[in-house]
Amino acid sequence: MNKKTLNDVQVINKTVLVRVDFNVPLVNGIITDDNRIQAALPTLNYLINNGAKIVLLSHLSRIKEEADKAKKSLAPVAKRLQEVLNREVKFVPHTRGLELETAIKALKPGEVLLMENTRFEDVVNGELVKNESKNNDALGKYWASLGEIFVNDAFGTAHRAHASNVGIASNIKENCVGFLVQKELEMLSQGIDNPEHPFVAIIGGAKVSDKIGVIDNLLKKADKILIGGGMAYTFFAAMGHNIGKSLLEEDKIDLAKEYLEKANGKIILPIDSATAESFADVKAIFTDGIDLPDNLMGLDIGSKSIKLFEDELKDAKTVAWNGPMGVFEFENFKTGTVAICEAIAKLKDSFTLIGGGDSAAAAIQLGFKDKFTHISTGGGASLEYMEGKTLPGIEIIQTK
Ligand code: ADP
Ligand code: MG
Numbered sequence: 243m244n245k246k247t248l249n250d251v252q253v254i255n256k257t258v259l260v261r262v263d264f265n266v267p268l269v270n271g272i273i274t275d276d277n278r279i280q281a282a283l284p285t286l287n288y289l290i291n292n293g294a295k296i297v298l299l300s301h302l303s304r305i306k307e308e309a310d311k312a313k314k315s316l317a318p319v320a321k322r323l324q325e326v327l328n329r330e331v332k333f334v335p336h337t338r339g340l341e342l343e344t345a346i347k348a349l350k351p352g353e354v355l356l357m358e359n360t361r362f363e364d365v366v367n368g369e370l371v372k373n374e375s376k377n378n379d380a381l382g383k384y385w386a387s388l389g390e391i392f393v394n395d396a397f398g399t400a401h402r403a404h405a406s407n408v409g410i411a412s413n414i415k416e417n418c419v420g421f422l423v424q425k426e427l428e429m430l431s432q433g434i435d436n437p438e439h440p441f442v443a444i445i446g447g448a449k450v451s452d453k454i455g456v457i458d459n460l461l462k463k464a465d466k467i468l469i470g471g472g473m474a475y476t477f478f479a480a481m482g483h484n485i486g487k488s489l490l491e492e493d494k495i496d497l498a499k500e501y502l503e504k505a506n507g508k509i510i511l512p513i514d515s516a517t518a519e520s521f522a523d524v525k526a527i528f529t530d531g532i533d534l535p536d537n538l539m540g541l542d543i544g545s546k547s548i549k550l551f552e553d554e555l556k557d558a559k560t561v562a563w564n565g566p567m568g569v570f571e572f573e574n575f576k577t578g579t580v581a582i583c584e585a586i587a588k589l590k591d592s593f594t595l596i597g598g599g600d601s602a603a604a605a606i607q608l609g610f611k612d613k614f615t616h617i618s619t620g621g622g623a624s625l626e627y628m629e630g631k632t633l634p635g636i637e638i639i640q641t642k
Pocket of ligand 1: 446447448449452470471472473489540541542564565566567568569570571597598599600601602621625
């Protein structure tokens with residue numbers, strides 16, 4: 243990787259601003275899943291052990307009006323972080339001002355400070371100004387002035403240019419990525435940019451329109467693309483099949499045709515479906531073949547398709563997966579997604595990668611967390627990486 247990492251900067255006695263992703267789920271002020279806090283520990287422990295004065299910035303959810311602020315404070319996160327680090331975390335309930343500046347100046351090497359939710363800056367005096375989310379220049383400059391080195395360790399927002407990542411990074415002398423972002427980039431680059439062949443991509447999810455960029459980019463890189471999920475039905479419609487009540491994006495039929503031609507046999511579609519009469523978690527009606535009667539909607543791939551996809555995956559050296567094969571949230575329509583997880587779990591010595599929020603959640607929820615080489619922590623960011631886009635939060639980081 244050509245971007246500077248923590249190993250390329252001297253952090254001892256320096257005030258280091260770290261953009262972390264502490265956007266944890268909160269229910270009535272209680273953190274229901276602290277994975278994102280745990281994920282920041284390698285970087286934080288390294289900085290603590292190497293004598294940095296650590297200032298943490300993170301967003302939490304969205305702030306659209308003044309009233310959101312009470313429920314979206316990072317105070318509970320500071321408390322949890324203090325427990326997992328087993329050391330004091332100084333929480334400053336502001337995103338600017340004298341109290342924050344004084345507390346930062348008072349930090350000693352190895353001490354940790356967390357400032358309030360960066361998106362509090364999106365609403366100023368009751369007005370939605372989006373200073374954080376639209377990368378207000380003055381805000382980025384101000385935050386940058388509070389430290390000497392900037393570390394971007396928030397992969398989940400790397401596809402956005404916000405004041406707390408791009409703004410700070412472009413206004414500070416030295417910057418680098420943290421260990422979490424470094425690992426994401428190394429894994430995604432191995433899986434997408436330097437794959438060992440055969441490289442099989444699996445693309446699913448609800449809509450073709452969400453995945454056009456991924457199909458487009460992976461057609462150039464993969465040997466085969468297996469397509470499942472709701473988006474498969476727009477492809478079937480493009481081939482002239484009857485898809486019943488299945489999800490259809492009519493305005494994408496021509497594009498689907500175009501891709502089928504361009505793919506030259508690389509795209510493999512399901513050959514049967516698990517269906518229901520409505521979008522509900524009811525016993526599946528299995529269909530033979532692709533055409534569906536008018537009253538049915540396809541909610542998962544069928545058993546012949548599973549077999550077909552398993553065969554295609556058997557010899558893969560690299561697998562990149564984005565988008566579930568069916569409505570995995572329904573007990574009756576998770577079979578295809580589980581089968582793909584199992585087929586991938588069986589591969590020995592292959593590089594296997596999941597990108598995409600729902601696919602990652604599905605694999606984890608279905609019990610396959612440790613069966614993949616890498617499950618990306620950044621839904622939108624990993625999707626954009628798979629589309630071959632540059633991520634502004636990474637782009638701005640200095641090269642070695
Ligand atoms: P990711 O977040 O991994 O990129 P998407 O957001 O594109 O994935 O798609 C996930 C959603 O697609 C899931 O909520 C799932 O229920 C839905 N889905 C999958 N197959 C179908 C289908 N046949 N019909 C309707 N929705 C589907
Ligand atoms: Mg999604």
